[in-house]
Amino acid sequence: MYRYDEFDAKIVNQRVAQFRGQVERRLTGALTEDEFKPLRLMNGLYLQLHAYMLRVAIPYGTLSAAQMRQLAMIAERYDRGYGHFTTRQNIQYNWPKLGDIPDVLQHLADVEMHAIQTSGNCIRNTTSDPYAGVARDEIEDPRPTCELIRQWSTLHPEFTFLGRKFKIAVTGAETDRAAIRVHDIGIQIVRNAEGEIGYRMFVGGGQGRTPMIAPVIRDFLPREDLLPWLEAALRVYNLHGRRDNKYKARIKILVHEMGADNYAREVEEEFARMDRDVLTPDAEELARIDAYFAPPEYADLPAESARLAAAKKADPAFARWVDQNTVGHKTQGYAIAVISLKPIGGAPGDATAEQMRAMAIAAERFSLDELRITHEQNVVLPYVKLDDLPSLYALLKSQGLHAANLGLVTDIIACPGLDYCALATARSIPVAQAIAERFADEDRQRRIGPLALKISGCINACGHHHVGHIGILGLDKAGVESYQITLGGAPGEDASVGERTGPGFSYEDVPDVIEKLVDRYLEIRQPGETFLQTYRRAGMPAFKEAIYAAA
Amino acid sequence: MAKAFKPQVLTGNALHGGESVWWTGARWSDDFADAMAASTPAEVEMFEALAVAPFTQGLVVGAYLAEVRQTPQGLMPATRREAIRAAMRPTFDYMAGAEEATRAA
Ligand code: SF4
Secondary structure, rough: OOOOOOHHHHHHHHHHHHHHHHHHHHHOOOHHHHHHHHHHHHHHOOOOOOOOOOOEEOHEEEEHHHHHHHHHHHHHHHHOOOEEOOOOOOOOOOOOOHHHHHHHHHHHHHOEEEOOOOOOOEOOOEEEEOOOOOOOOOOOOOOOHHHHHHHHHHHOOOOOOOOOEEEEHHHHHHHHOHHHHHOOOEEEEOOOOOOOEEEEEEEEEOOOOOOOOOEEEEEEEHHHHHHHHHHHHHHHHHHHHHOOHHHHHOHHHHHHHHHHHHHHHHHHHHHHHHOOHHHHHHHHHHHHHHOOOOOOOOOOOOOHHHHHHHHHOOOHHHHHHHHHEEOOOOOEEEEEEOOOOOOOOOOEEEEEEEHHHHHHHHHHHHHHOOEEEEEOOEEEEEEEEEEHHHHHHHHHOOOOOOOOOOOOOOHHHHHHHHOOOOOOOOOHHHHHOOOOHOOOOOOHHHHHOOOOEEEEEOOOOOOOHHHEEEEEEEEOOEEEEEEEEOOOEEEEEEEOOEEEEEOEEEOOOOHHHHHHHHHHHHHOOOOOOHHHHHHHOOOOHHHHHHHHHOO | OOOOOOOEEEEEEOOOOOEEEEEEOOEEEEEHHHHHOOOOOOHHHHHHHHHHHHHHHEEEEEEEEEEEEEEEEEEEEHHHHHHHHHHOOOOOOOOOHHHHHHHHO
16 A cells, blocks of 8 residues: 655645644634635535534555544544445544534645645546556556556646646556446557557546536557646646636536537647656656555465355355355456445445444455445445455454445435535435335345436536446425436446436335335346346337326 | 515524534523514614624624414424424435344344
């Protein structure tokens, strides 16, 4: 894992001290809220319905056990004993007090974490493939690239006041688990015909009010040109992006309005003009970063584990969990294990301090000290020996972390919605809970197969509803919650934006409607077809008819 | 004809703790039941002035007026958002999931 150098540590510590002074001045009245608000937002501190909310960055979703323990300690000491993992691979605390925030930030700095650039119109935390470094289909670990971007973008003077927030995601694999096509900039590590590794650059994707799939703006970018090219791409946006209307200020609108070709031309012109050398990191720094992400020393293990096979035979629930929640590892004898934070009855993405501690222990004992947060709000243990899976499962089970539903209908993404969020138009978590309860039966879930259900509590789409196979958007219709359903969205390499079924449904009716959609799929699917495939083949009418049939 | 008058309360979030608070007519309270409703246009104007007064700025963040309804049980928030704020907590048992899961294990 990446470790701060002196420079990183210095900036973060200085920032904590600076914010401590700002909080003091706010509490004594020397700063008004108008003066203070931009300062707190720069440090990830929002004000929600019931309390302040602190959003902590988890760079490209990677955490050490010690960092996870610190997050648990903060949840316990400064919050109500839990935290919420978000679709941007971050964690949010829902109940901290203003006067405590400087201490919380100091505790974070002590374990090389911070909340800088988790809010505001700047370049946010770069997200990545949660299976980075261990996926079988990977060309290269994307995290050194993410780290390079993190260093370049942190406190970048030119890009601190962009027209809007700016999100970058990187994947190193063909299978896109980082949803790069719905980011402002999506980066895919690719190999060209000559066998050289470089980057394919997607620009102008996004969700929110105007969902768009990003076009490719540069098909192959040599590795050393990454930072200058990003700088050029951002500069063109900063120059031409709209600032008069916040709903039209994201780069996707600019790329759309200019046309991808024109945008690409301007970027290339800027790129040709600029002094690229100042931005090209020296080989020593690149080597330093790479070294942190060097593959661990794997043990030489057989491909099969007798212990695992015996444990699966003895405990069908364990066998189900292994089948559903572990993923093939690139190294023989190892598995990628995914901890679902979606138990039936829980709030998607929430974990208690106890659970965080259990996950830290699991990482220490079974996963070389490392954890990853996924944009699906789950937690990955990237280096588990097949032999260790039974012991890992027992530990997870003792903390209620053993839901065997990865990628199934109850593995729902949901944003905080109207239960917490000041911008929400409707609730999302209780809707997710009602649907999960409806489909609680594990056999039924497995019969249904892969199904990504995603819920947002307003048009900002933090719950990624546009790219859900089934998407649910909560709106307010004259004071009443109303839920719009979309079908056929997908976030990956076959990205698409879901289509609206028609008029919305009441809060109470949502589980019935989802059940009817799922039943219709089961009725008409062809052998081996997933929900998404059936939808893409059969189209909207077949599903629409199931939910709007005349009474 | 003038629009029907809607009573309103003055609310915001406490500066230090961030919790929802309501103006009682004399102080800020973290209990919606203590809230005073402005029931005349003159009172609404007074609330509007109070929302931006330095006194408020030093105690409360983002003070605003929110509609309420008079019911036999007393004042009620007029929107779900305000009802959730008045309850001071999410509408679901926000700690239950994890606890239940632990028990079931
Ligand atoms: S989608 Fe809307 S309601 Fe949900 S977290 Fe984002 S801003 Fe809040």
